Amino acid sequence: MRNIGIAIVFFALWLLMSGIFEPFIIGLGAASVLLTLFITSRMDAQDGDRVDLLLAPVKYTKYLAWLMLEIARANWAVTKIILARDMPIRQHLFKTPYTQKTDVGQVIFANSITLTPGTITVETEDGHFLVHAVSYSEDDPDALADMDARITACETAGGA
Amino acid sequence: MMLDLFIDLSLFTMLVATGIAIVKMRRLFGVTMMAGVFSLLSAMLLVTLDAVDVAFTEAAVGAGISTVLMLSTLTLTSRIEKKPVHTPWIPLLVVTVTGAAIIYGTLDMPHFGDANAPAQVGVAAQYMERGPEDMDIPNVVTYILASYRGYDTMGETAVVFTAGVGVLMLISGLRRRRRKHPKDEGEVG
């Protein structure tokens, strides 16, 4: 089941990247997809290290749209700082707790923090991230907690 | 046309500036980073010259592997380049003379994209004509390299592969030997 999904994704990627729909070329693509599948399944049997995407698709799409708005706003804020004559920088390193249960959720949270300019995830520790802000304001922890709650709502299952 | 010239000139200016900076810089880590940028710039030039396949190679070798290899080398040596003991004038003279000779040589070369250039009048025309029927592969460079010059390419690939394996063995061997001294005998990350 899982392998079939991987094969479909790989083959679609091949077709889209090559853009040539001739039998010979498509055959080569199929052969390389099969080879890749063979290698990945062997690797999987070796360490069993897999990543499961336990996310609700619709909610996650909504979250991405919201994130885009956030990115736009944050970009504008940092742009103003860069272009201001006196550059009102107020740097601060602070801790932000996370509530996601899955690895993927935590990665999404950490990357979302970094994607919005002005805040960068610097270090991951048990139960919280270290976040660096270039112009820290007292509302920042609340804004990050809001983002955290939104991502946690996207998770469908609570595996470790 | 003007725009092409402008793009080429800007890229070349940045390339030369990076080259001078590499020569001037004593901090070897900075040199490594500069070399990465140098390779990125030359790849951009290759793209503007339509040499897409060479740009591919430059991406994999120049920007990817060589930076990592240079960093691994940096772990084995010091971080600051030593001051040269000899005067720079004789090397500069040699380089200037060589450069002048090369530029003099290019005067005889055909222009870029000249249809009457020796490279174009040989078998190239036949390859271009017959290739699509013989091979049924849409990319010209690919079918010439993989079929008409198949043995040549195989030999090249073997040489490059051997060199790569050799370098990797050298580096990993050195690291293991150095690691034997401290307390952590067993585990090699």
Add this chain to the structure above:
Amino acid sequence: MFVFAIFALFIAMVLVLVRLYAGPTLYDRVLAVNSFGTHTVLFIGVIGFLTGRPDFLDIALLYALINFVGTIAILKYFRYRAIGDVHQRPTDREIGH
């Protein structure tokens, strides 16, 4: 408009090169190279559109991959060495303060 984008990318590249040369810390340089890599990817994409043949995007994709792998390799090397043996941590002087 693509001409405008090319101009903007060139200006950005020059500025980043200045930062790369000036340093001062070694992480500034890594950051500059990473930024320059993003500029390269965008430049290759834009130049494809400018010349009317956007087939060069394969190379842009390859550069995106290589740039990421390269940056991670560089930083993994720093972090790993700093963790592996505390005495080998680069001192402030070596980092370039």
Add this chain to the structure above:
Amino acid sequence: MSALEIIINLLSWFFIVSGSVFVVIGAVGTIRFPDFWSRLHAASITDSAGMILLVIGMCLQAGPTLVTVKLLIIGVFLFITGPTSTHAVANAALVTGLRPPEAEGLIGAEPEPIKPEGDDDA
């Protein structure tokens, strides 16, 4: 030229020009900001706003072709790897002992001491 084409052209003009402006602003920030930690934020403007706007603009120019698909793949890839490499730079700097300067009246959080051996989660 139909009305739709004009609208799409205008939109892609808008996206590409604003993307270019953000790329330049990010680069200006890397020059103007006083220290490494603030420069990180400037560089991430290029990675997020500049990249996203330019890719969207190019997608609009390309229309519904395979080129758009490739551009989207590049965009998604940079969208994921951009912040990851920014994080990696910041993390390496923190681990090797480079601490950000704190603004007045703020006390920065100290990272937990690194376990000496075998905790390489990177």
